Amino acid sequence: MAEKIKSTLPSAPEAEAAVLGACIFDSESCSLALEILTPEDFYIPEHRIIFESISRIFKKTRETNVDLVTVGDELRSMKKLNEIGGVAYLAELESNLLSTANAQEYIRRVKGRSILRKLIETCHKLITIAVNSDEDPAQQLDNAESLIFRIRQEQISQDFKILPELINEAILEIENLHQHKGEMSGIPTYFTKLDEMTRGLQRQELIVLAARPGMGKTALALNIAMQVAVRANYPVILFSIEMSGKRLVNRILISWSRIPSSKVNKGFINQDEFQNITDAASVLADADIFIDDFGAISLLELRAKARRKAEDLSRQGKQLGLIIIDYLQLIRYTEQRVDNRQQEVANISMSLKALAKELNVPVLALSQLSRASEQRTTRKPQLSDLRESGAIEQDADVVMFLHRDHYYNPEDEDKKNRAELIVAKQRNGPTGVINLHWTPEILRFDNEDF
CATH class of the missing domain: 1.10.860.10 (DNAb Helicase; Chain A)
Known part of the structure; x- marks a missing residue:
């Protein structure tokens, strides 16, 4: 045959x-x-x-x-x-x-x-x-x-790339960076200090955003999604395994309109506030944010859906800008039950990195942290706190931790609106701490000096 x-x-x-x-x-x-x-x-x-x-x-x-x-x-x-x-x-x-x-x-x-x-x-x-x-x-x-x-x-790769070819590619990239000093090379988040440190979310990279429950990692991910889709005009795919699409959109509208969630969810909004929400809805309606809230999704289903949407966008002349997964530990690797959860999470993180390369897109994966950080005096997370697998740290190009000291010390009102985004690992750049402004009433993070 x-x-x-x-x-x-x-x-x-x-x-x-x-x-x-x-x-x-x-x-x-x-x-x-x-x-x-x-x-x-x-x-x-x-x-x-x-x-x-x-x-x-x-x-x-x-x-x-x-x-x-x-x-x-x-x-x-x-x-x-x-x-x-x-x-x-x-x-x-x-x-x-x-x-x-x-x-x-x-x-x-x-x-x-x-x-x-x-x-x-x-x-x-x-x-x-x-x-x-x-x-x-x-x-x-x-x-x-x-x-x-x-x-x-047409992304079928050759078995090997010869060194001169790779050197030429590297020189061209260095020349491009030199000609565009300080300019963004990745997808901008519009969090100024983060973009300065990372040059944006880089295509083909796996970025992990990890935190203990209650820190606001979903809120930060939604803030980034809105900025990428609305201001940078890139399509965004959001896999929400835990929260419904309706609830996510509710949070997006609250954040973008800056109307407190307590007023919106109880119906106590005046006409001007309702107009703000309507205006926010009008802006967001034109944004390419695609939400999948199917729930218990397997890795195979997630990859298939991402490929199809990327292909569909390509036919429309658009390039996918970001994939967000909320959150990594809720993905099932296979349909069968797996006894070794650490190995399963390791396989998932490795596959998400492969997906980022295959679709030429940054993948932002949210992740839970173990309770180990809460046993320390500062309670600030470390790379060793990544839950269920050290492979997450290994596979990720960037690992960021979201930390709010006020969560543990609510009596300290001075820290109520302070948040730290800790870039603990960056394969191709510096690490450090970025201060953000957190407004819990509207589920929104902003630049420290917004």
Whole structure:
């Protein structure tokens, strides 16, 4: 069956030749091809090698002004010039190109055939696994969805990245940071000190926000969600495993309108306050905040829903900005009961990190803390307090603790509105303590000097 599939895989040899000819003849066409295609997108082995040489030239020089001489020299250094038919074949590719006007169409055709081949090969692989594997069906379904999603997003990675390629990527990032000194590189939260310390919530990173119950971690997560969706205009997915969507929206409206929850929930609001809530609702109605309050969700379900929403947003020309999970310990790893809860939580945290990389989005996971912090004099949390698994600390790129001393010392009115956001770990940046202003009546955190 595999041989039959291989012999009938879709391809476009003429379009491949035209793309290569356009690359050699025209720098603009070459730039477009390098942006969209990889060597693996070419079906003809010789074409794959030629495009690989063009890619190598670009990675070395950052220039797309390739020609017969430079491509020939690169193939010679790769010891593959004779394998593709020599300089004569390169000249033939260029001479047979009638015009570069249709280069974009040729590139689109090559990419389309490549995607079809990947789809066929993936489906064949999934059939083989489904027939021969004893793996849990839910896990197989998750694997299948992941593979198909990666094809659609064209994020199938190569086995290895060579060091020069990674060095070039690093240099480009450093140059970009130098050219945009002090600017945000991630998703802004609009908590000024936090954004200064982290440069925003970075894509592909797992950020853990942990606290003891009653500290306000859900409120802070909602505040961040609103800022990202309304001010930064990025779509946000919120998985609320503990609280209903209706209750969350109620809290969002209270926070955004700044009307005390005691008045709203008892109905004691005047006309001006009702207008404030209506205005808040109007602003928030235009924000892309997607709430899933299904409750006891499994990790497989969570990942599947996140992928589908990211794909749906991509079709609309939007890029997902943030995934929030409230909270990590309530996720079920599988449908079956697991005796080793620490291992289950470790698997969950590792999978959430993988999801952040797969969808190219920051994942903000809320987490409970053990009671150990309450046994200390200061009661301030430490990394060792992360509940049920040290793997959370290991997998997370950023670990933040929310602490309010007034919770433990209610008689101290001076501390009523003070909160500390402790950045205890940041893989690629500094750690430290950020002071926030907490207004419990409206369930809202603000910058200290708001």
